[in-house]
Amino acid sequence: MPNGRYSLHTDTGPAGHGPVLLGEERFSCAPGPVGWRYVSKTYAPDGTVLATTDLTLDSRSRPLRMEVRSGDWQVRGGAVDGVAWVRSAADDPAGEQAVEGHDRAHGFTGTSPAFLVATARMLGLAVGASSRVRLVELTEPVLAPRTVDQGWQLAGVDVHDTDTGPLAVERYLVADLATGEQRTVHLAGDVVVAAPGIELEELASPPNAWPARPAD
Template identity: 60%
Template sequence: MPRGRYSLHDPHDRTPLGEEHFHCAPGPSGWRYVSQIVTPSGDHSGSVDLALDDLGRPIRLELHAAAWQVRGAALDGVTWVRTDPTGVHASEGNVRAHAFTGASPAFLVAISRLLRLTPASPAARIRLVAFTDPVLAPRTVDQSWALVKSEAHATDNGPLTVDEYQVSALDTGEQHTVHLAGDVVLAAPGIELEDLDTPPSALG
């Protein structure tokens, strides 16, 4: 069960946004990721709880940020309920999309598991519902993912396979690179792995 810490920053000007303390593990039905997010000053600012089935579909998502809460799952596309800080007004949403995304590294792992690309695969187009900080506002985005290369690196615990993905935003054409090893993000825009106490788990 990998357990560690990501640092989060603005991908454009590198302003520190905080840290995400996480643990994740494959299970009998898929994969689960749980994290707590803190501000640069160390105050609690949110949490992520994401569970996938064995095909990589989100069977449960729970996000908290700035007193806002989202609960969602793959149902007729993806379906979610967003609750305001007072708890009085809840709004429901449903989009014919494949999965969710957001600021957490968990979503990058989840999308890679859903797509199951190989270096020989053509780029895959995917529709996602993104929940944007700080109020978890939903918006639909279309991305293209391609696995550029997959390389094995020698480590003290045996070879570690690192996958390099090129991700393109289809509305703006903006491209960025994501490096994954199993169920851990090594580097991505706004995300850096700072600490990891056990090797990543392989995701079949």
Template identity: 60%
Template structure:
């Protein structure tokens, strides 16, 4: 079961933006990722099914919590969620929402792994995907359209044998900002604004 520490920073100027201590593993549903923010004021618990769809997602950032998962709206794949204050005495109204997108995204590297699993690209393939993003610090939902391309898979030597690393080019289609994501199984080795600081056990490739 991989576990370790990710750090976050502003991709433009390098300003530190915290991080999270994580663990992830295959499970009965498909795959599960849990993490706690380095400042203790956030967490994520994400469970995917075998197709990469979010069976259950809970994200906490500061004073806000979102719980959601996959559903169907008008016969189309969708996600639904409830956004509420962590402390109901501050804001006692929970807001429900849904969107015709197949999955969620956000700051956590868990969502990069989840999107890659959802798309299931082969080397050389590319696709556009529309996601529901929850951004810090208030976890307000908004649509995000991205283009993903799996440009190749390279094997890197390690003491325990070759490590396959997938290279994805990812573009935010609203802003035109592009970046490169390197995945080794269910661990993000590097991505825009994300660094793997520590890894205490090897990635899963199942």
């Protein structure tokens, strides 16, 4: 299971300064028996654990199982006629005060780069194609769920020479359809190479090639 490290930072910093480092996410990801799995821990600059992510996708890149922990909260969920989830406090292991939720969304999104990979692979766009997708966003640190609509376009694929051979990097334009804000996300296989607020700092081995989707 290859592993790596992302740095996480603000898109912009205070006037006259660059982006502010928020921390880093150390991750492992690989294809598995049913699809793909990603596990990670996010650390503050002082080494404090901020969050953990455990995401398993099925063969069609839908969230088979998802567990995110942040601060005093945790959310478990998956694809059930859309997506369903249970949000509970970390000090309530029995879930006596847990709140369940459901939405006719396609998947989840959040701070972890894992969700960018999951959405791109679920859409399976050809170069030049675009699609609209409805996602449930888990906003940190309290993991409050809210529904967002995004537009994704695979704008192009750039091939880079590396020590291990050519690396195809997909360039996506991702728009928040409520605000019109647009960002560019660069993906290679199952790794985010770069995106606003995200930089790939280390990778122990080349990205995993994404398996072909099963025929409908």
